[in-house]
Structure formats: C-alpha cells, structure tokens
Amino acid sequence: MGTRASFNKDYYKTLGVEKNATAEVIKKKFRALAREHHPDTNQGSKHSEEKFKEISEAYEILSDIKKRKEYDRMRAGGGPASGQRGRSRRPGPSAGWNDPFDFGRKYQRQGPRDGDFGGGQQQGQPFDAEPTIDPDMPTRGFDLQFMVDLPLKTACLGGTIPYNYDKHIACTACNQTGRNDNHEVCPVCEGQTRIVENVTVNVEIPRGVKDQYTLRIANQGGAGRNGGPPGDLLIKVCILTDAKFKRVKNDVYMELTIPEALAENGGPLEIGTLDGRETIEVEENTLTGEEYRIRGAGSYEPWGKKRGDLIIKFRVEPVEEAA
Numbered sequence: 001m002g003t004r005a006s007f008n009k010d011y012y013k014t015l016g017v018e019k020n021a022t023a024e025v026i027k028k029k030f031r032a033l034a035r036e037h038h039p040d041t042n043q044g045s046k047h048s049e050e051k052f053k054e055i056s057e058a059y060e061i062l063s064d065i066k067k068r069k070e071y072d073r074m075r076a077g078g079g080p081a082s083g084q085r086g087r088s089r090r091p092g093p094s095a096g097w098n099d100p101f102d103f104g105r106k107y108q109r110q111g112p113r114d115g116d117f118g119g120g121q122q123q124g125q126p127f128d129a130e131p132t133i134d135p136d137m138p139t140r141g142f143d144l145q146f147m148v149d150l151p152l153k154t155a156c157l158g159g160t161i162p163y164n165y166d167k168h169i170a171c172t173a174c175n176q177t178g179r180n181d182n183h184e185v186c187p188v189c190e191g192q193t194r195i196v197e198n199v200t201v202n203v204e205i206p207r208g209v210k211d212q213y214t215l216r217i218a219n220q221g222g223a224g225r226n227g228g229p230p231g232d233l234l235i236k237v238c239i240l241t242d243a244k245f246k247r248v249k250n251d252v253y254m255e256l257t258i259p260e261a262l263a264e265n266g267g268p269l270e271i272g273t274l275d276g277r278e279t280i281e282v283e284e285n286t287l288t289g290e291e292y293r294i295r296g297a298g299s300y301e302p303w304g305k306k307r308g309d310l311i312i313k314f315r316v317e318p319v320e321e322a323a
C-alpha cells in the first residue's frame, strides 16, 4: 500500500525525532512506539489503534529516502494549500526558487537603498496596529462643486462672473476651538469650530472655455479643521445657447435678415457682434445663404490669444406687398 505523504502532518513529531534524525534513529524510535501501541498488546484500545496507524504512516514516509525528501521539500516550500490560516510557512534549507519568502527577503534588502521600501514593517510595527484617527489632526476642508450657467459671449471672450454660495468658514468667535472662554460650547458655531457663511467670489472665466469644463478656484471651498487648509471651489460651466450666436469650434455664426433693397443694391449695415457694434458693407446682389466673414471676431481659442472668425449668414427678406 503506497501511502501518500500528508503535508499537514508532522511525522517527525509523531515519531518523536528531530528533523535531521538519521534513518537508524527513526527506525529505533518507530520500533519502540510500535511495540507500545500495537493493537495486540492493547486489547482493542481505540486510542492505541489510532496511534499505531499514525506512527506506521509516519514511518512509511520517513523510512523511504525518496518519500522523506519530497515530504521535507513540500513542508518547507508550502506545498499544496493547507488551508491553515495564520500559520507561517517557514522556508527550510531546501526552499526552492519559487518560494515567496525568499523573494520577499531579496526585495526588502534592496529596499532601503532607494528609500521607498521597507519602512514600517522593518521597524517592527505589528500589522494589526490600527492607525487611530486623531480628532485633533489638521484636515483639509471639502471641495465644493457647483454648476454655473455661462452666457456664450463670456465663454468666447472670457471675463469675470460673481458667484454666490454657502460655505463653511472658521468660527472666529471661539478661534476654532468650539469652546468659549468659560469652556462652554461655543454659542456661535455650537462647538463645530466652523460656521456656514454666504460668500461671493469673482470667478475668472478663461477665454474660449468649452462647455462642461470644470474650473478650480483654489482655497474657496470649505474651511479645514484644526488649522488644516480649506478645500477648493469647483465650477463646472454650462454654456447657455444664445439666441443670436452659435459657436462651432472657435468660429461663431450668426444669421442676419436684410431687406431686399439692401441685398439688391448693397450698402453699409451696422450689426451687433460679440465685441459690440460694427458696420459692414453688404455687397450688391446678395442672396439668401451667402456668408460674410469678419476675421478674428469669433471666439478665442481656449486659453489662447488667437480668435476664430465671425461668420454672418444673410437671409434676404422679400418686400411685403402693400395690402
């Protein structure tokens, strides 16, 4: 009967021998134990029967050079998953190349040289030491996020818009301690060290900003705690559709209805552009759908200095017949 070695069992312990015990010692020990626990001499004792089986199994493995070697190697290197949680598997002298512990040691040795590895663990900190959160630790305030409707003109040309919102600010009544001079709960912030205040900030809109872009205004978010820095204000821009202008990349389009007479004869016409008012020259015999381009009068490139064009599409209005 070929017994397969079980790596969960300690056969050396079963026989009461050292791991480096010679074959001679193992044989001697087995014989002594076998005599002691032999079922014939123990009148059917269940305990002895079990014990006898165990020492027989142990002897079968340890007395066979090949089986003993394999058993030793598997015990040392981890072998098949044993399912014994929390038990450390120590590499023996014959631990192979695939031993994870060996790799770990090499890795750690290299670690401290570049300073990035081998910190806490090597200083003997237990793994289960939970980091405690210090309530007095300075913490950064929250970022506040808002959506802002932005006129197309402001998106094209940039500008400044006032933005009004509520945010936490540090309570100055208690100097952020939450307690007054009599060590009572601060009546202003009710011990929260911060109060809500309605504030208005001027938000700088960059030239040519795109729809759905989020602007970050540093330090205008919620107040930090215990002297920590404030969070940021995040403004997501939603560009409003304009009744007159339409932006396509950096160009801006507009439709312009002109009287038939002007379209036929041509002549000057004052129009409203993104920048204000401008007079253009309508050509003779202008037809509906014809375009007039004013270079550099469109939207700025995002964060740029160059501008796209303003393109005017004419629509010629027929002269109404007198009724």
Ligand SMILES: [Zn+2]
Pocket: 171, 172, 173, 174, 175, 176, 177, 178, 179, 186, 187, 188, 189, 190, 191, 192, 193, 194
């Ligand atoms: Zn207070």
